Amino acid sequence: MRIISSAEIAAALSYPALVDALADAFRSDVTVPLRHHHPIPQAAGVPEAMLLLMPAWTPPGDGAFVGTKLVSVYPGNGAKGLPSIYGSYVLCNGETGAPLAILDGTMLTVWRTACASALASRYLSRPDASHMVMVGAGALAPHLIRAHAAIRPIRHVTLWNRSREKANALAEGLGRTVPGVSIAVAGDLQAAVEEADIVTCATISSSPIVSGDWLKPGAHLDLVGGYTPAMREADDAAVTRASLFVDTRTGGLKEAGDIVDPIRRGLIGEADVKADLFDLTRGIHPGRGSAEEITLFKSVGTALEDLAAAMLVWRSLPV
Template structure:
């Protein structure tokens, strides 16, 4: 793992969204998480994130701190501050905004502040794609993206890194215009010429043919029904971060072998919290987490026919590792 490279007497730097895109290409970040997560979890401490309701029932302030207890391997403290305002869609604004601050854990000095929104969408997409590496079928062809918010394009690009066999991407959103916008964006994007992009209006049919279904919504009612999932499907849920949210029904949870990004998913993600409360499954029936998959302590996909399900709520550990890669990449270039 790289160490800090900047001058301790230097001024803090600001890493904007443009610099983050350059410093955190999806493949590099996926590889960094795959190689560093298993060892970093033993040296990084991160309390459960603070979540505070703010101006309305749907608006929240999230605080996500993390710090390393090893000043040699990972000399950083990081804090992400996030606001979630789902009603921003009516204003044509993203529903999530964030800032990230990185400190030197030895001296406490501020090293950098970053565009936390860009950091979040990239790390979230890369965590989902990394999980797909272990859980989806290696010959997956059809990707269905449910939701057309700011995270959706990142999920598509990241999933294409770990499953380059995908040649057909479908996008569903309650507002069809937003799906159209993403489809048009990708049809013009360099490097996407061999992939077919379509707007999906029949969600049941699309779920039924998709090899990978990735959901990134704020829905509080199930969008994916378990009976729609085909044999061998992988269901990726990243939108839920509180118990009232729910992107799939109990049948999907029952049909799939369920994995999580970390233990917080079992107390935050509505799909799981509700399933536990209704007796659909028990906590000890969760198959494992992302670190266990990376280390090989848990087996991911066992055969081509089983259904897998990955629930991700995010973690300050992944934020810190992503910020580390961004900071060290930027400072090495300057």
């Protein structure tokens, strides 16, 4: 069994190739059971931990795969100077069940998450989109910028983060790795969003950061960070003003606060979600309908994306 490091994953993948691999996966018959959530009690005064299991497998036959992502979430790790989330991905032969590799789950996740947003952008953003606003400066941010730039002619990126110091650090790093794209740090988020063709949010905010009133006609809003029903990155105006899309209906209608909360309060209904990535990639829904349409894509992630990324890594590595 092979151990595949984060560096090997980064060397094996490219954003265009992974976007295409994700599109193929959403068009295929990959089986994706419900995500398993298992609470793990901790000592008194320490937040409860969680074990997440995300399995998926391809149809039987030659070249079949089975994969499972194992994620441990320990919120109390911050007090110990440790990351709160660890992840590993186990890839197995789909014909025999024999383990093939263990991949760095954190690196795999940021790549597949960013490329899922880029895949949605292929259908939902304007083809001439050139100005992107990145809200958040965490580990996902540089991948989201590079992935969107692989799909659309992005020429200018404006960064915004609650900590301007982190935004400045991200800008400095991106300036060396994203050629042909100007990078700026915004002090006024509203002014930046009002000029943006694509607005991407990757935060852990529990209250809205971006207002729908700021979005110009034709804008595309990409919401990545919120992963529970209690989290919001965009306000009600964004949700009611935009055409709504999700990565999967299963996840988007149960786990995405930006969708679940407005439904619960009667502002929108489930039918207002026009399509998911299955519908878009299979041509069931065409995506953006006009140059002036405002679109919103909410991603919560799916094991299908992890499996597609792991398969691409495995097939790209030298024998």
